[in-house]
Amino acid sequence: MTEALPKSYDPAGTESRWQQAWESSGAFHPDPAAQGEPFSVVIPPPNVTGSLHMGHAFNTALIDTIVRFQRLRGKNVLCLPGTDHASIAVQTILEKQLKAEGRGKEDLGREAFLEKAWAWKAESGGTIVGQLRRLGYSVDWQRERFTLDSGCSVAVIEAFNRLHEQGLIYRGEYLVNWCPASGSAVSDLEVEMQEVDGHLWHFRYPLSSGAGCLEVATTRPETLLGDTAVAVNPKDPRYAALVGQTLTLPLVGRQIPIVADDHVDADFGTGCVKVTPAHDPNDFAIGQRHNLPLITVMAKDGSMNEAAGRFAGLDRFEARQAVVAAMEAEGCLARVEEYRHSVPFSDRGKVPVEPLLSTQWFVRTEPLAARCREALAAAAGSDPRFVPQRWSKVYRDWLTDIRDWCISRQLWWGHRIPAWFVVSETGGVITDNTPYVVARDESEARAKAEAQFVGGVHAHPVVLEQDPDALDTWFSSGLWPFSTLGWPDEQAADLARWYPTSVLVTGFDIIFFWVARMTMLAGAFTGQMPFKDVYIHGLVRDEQNRKMSKSAGNGIDPLLLIERYGADALRFALVREVAGAGQDIRLDYDRKSDTSATVEAARNFANKLWNATRFALMNLGGETPASLGEPDPAALQLADRWILSRLARVNRETAERYDSYGLGEAAKGLYEFAWNEVCDWTIELLKRRLQVPVNLEGAARKAALADQRTARQVLAKLLGELLVMLHPLLPHLSEELWHGLTGEPPETFLALQPWPAVNVAALDDDLEASFAELIEAIRVVRNLRAVAGLKPNQSAPVRFVTGRGELAAVLQEASADITALTRAESLVVLDPAAAEAAPGQRALASVSGELQVLLPIEGLVDLDALRGRLEKDIAKADREIKGLAGRLANPNFAGKAPPEVVAECQANLAEAEAQAELARRRLADLGA
């Protein structure tokens, strides 16, 4: 390849071109029968209503880095994408639209409403999918799934039926969290507590005996209408005598008992609690213990019902005011306190939920959770394994003392519950007591119902009506790792090949909602945990450390950053920011200009790689890594052996990091290796050898050409491997550059190449250490030149003085490199004795370790600056001497520290002393 690349990297065209090429070629569409150890990931399905936010981009960057790495490792990788149907969210949006037209969903009817929902899904559901594509996600789009598609629906129906057969799903009337805004029950997890400034109203309830009043307090006066008792602590002496007596409930006139219950805290308030079993979970429990009646005073829309008497029809918050006013009018209001307390809010509806007695479907979770707890505690190792490990405790704690899961929703958009009411038994209506059958479909339901209800007294034909309610979206999401692979068809090829999945990658905010639901359901249906590892990552926070969210309006649109810097840059920035411990990441961002220094730095890195490859293309003489072949070990120069050792080491480290979810470390390590060691040192060192001077002839020319070839081989190998290693992090750029470098045809992909083998023979610790010294020596010369005020293009003689033979040898061997990188006019390496013998001319000097660097020139430089430099060196050495000598003087140190540490300390001291001495002499040389 000799085609010149443009001077800087332009991501837009490159990225879309490779995305299309990958997808249309089916590069990421694996065959279950193909070779390779299976590796599978199902992506957390984003909400179909949504658009891409930074959390998706982050999650995607992490997953794609992992799966691209595993693909390079030769695994048979399936990464399966999809979306979820977001029952409540979608329904809320549609109902809002209808409301704007002055209609409700009932006006449309179920069928028409669902048609509308599907149409809307078709229209907006593609948005996020298209955005995921723009990130370069290497998923198998041919296997894309949707939680409401036919396969997932079959799985949901099957799952519901099996759980029901096993007695793990039941229907019953319980207190549930009712969201009046969406008109549906919600599960405990969909409720979040919020601190609210409210009031604590103190009311007096008169004793029926007429012997006074008891004072109770409440934050929800409207529930008073449903009170069926007042409770006190059984050990409370103040009220012991009153237990068993009755009170007259004000406004209502009902006689309600005084009961003794441990739940009541005698020290809080008056120690008396009004009990409303139909409207409060704690009161419900008290009611159960004392057999109290349940009086529901509120309707499902949040208004008061007939049981609320004269308050019927009022909204719950109006009723609150009205009840307070009425109580005050009756003289029963003792006092009102300002009171800050927690109120349960509906996650979706954003209104306070109402605990309401209602008949719903529930999953009996304890047996499912027990299986998960056992897997987690298994002797063979935690299953699944959480990374970072601390999250397993959060997961386990939640699975302990778990409450049953309310799975029915009074919604239409979703999986309709596969239960049919035998309405012929109840005169055509569905009541809480209508018998029902659970079945896979209506004909099976009919058969079941006929077997149960026809014959004998039931001479009439059965009439069935399917339960109108839908299931919690999480019920179908909970089947995602296996429903997407073909379950309940247990013979499905994908299921056999890729289940259980290898790793689930998701945010910690979703452990209960999703991770635990998946493990519970997978345990029940597949007998296995659905993934081996769970990699939990943090959240992306904004520049002020706030969680990014749509409602807070502080989201950063990933697409703006992609447009400005490229998808690779965004991905790299996100992954590079990941701390090893799964911390939240903070993304800097300037809202005025849509810029981010972090992403810009990643873009600059991409550009650096672009230019390094560009340099290679200009210097490989039209050859490729393949045509050049491996360099001959005997022909390698010091710098070659060094970078090849580094390459082998970085290869090994990087693979380990990718493999163990150390993605941030992998990214940082490669960034530093590529920029510092490859670009700043190796390429600079190779330049000299890649250019063969035209005036060379004969043997010299031959030698130079041979060395040029070695240099080309090293450069080609280095870049070729580097691009593979970077590919999981910068997929588009690396694909583009790899094609440029190798000249491979467009239909061959870097994404499908094998990870290069570690060249173990190249590893050389001693060499790496020596080379570090060489680099340091060059730095010292450059620094000295800078301090002395030499112009960058001005050359000067360089003299090294060292007593250490190995160091001298390295300096000798690399003299041509040093000359090139320091603009040395001439270069000599002397031992101290020889240096003493040399004429004592005035010299610029710097001392570093066991090395003195001298620039013996006069008259051109700023001697004061140089004296300052030497004085600084002396002060530094003296500080070091003081510290080290102090340590060594401590008898405890010499006695207790490991000998090698003591020896090292002594060596350092000797070196520092020598350094100080040398620096003082050079200072003296300069004169006053």
Place this chain on the structure above:
RNA sequence: GCGCGAUUAGCUCAGCGGUAGAGCGCCUGCCUUACAAGCAGGAUGUCGCUGGUUCGAACCCGGCAUCGCGCACCA
């Protein structure tokens, strides 16, 4: 109330027993034919506070403080 995490250079974060690092920003000099989205050089820290363990602590242990998160929740 119970639990978890964070606290290191101006900013974002690594380091997790042998006396502190990176990127960005900052200062100086360079358009040196890969790259000014760059190159070379430079400055910058009582590692939250406080006890303890240790020859030695940013790192281990105890307490405290601040910030953040999760779970539970008293009417």
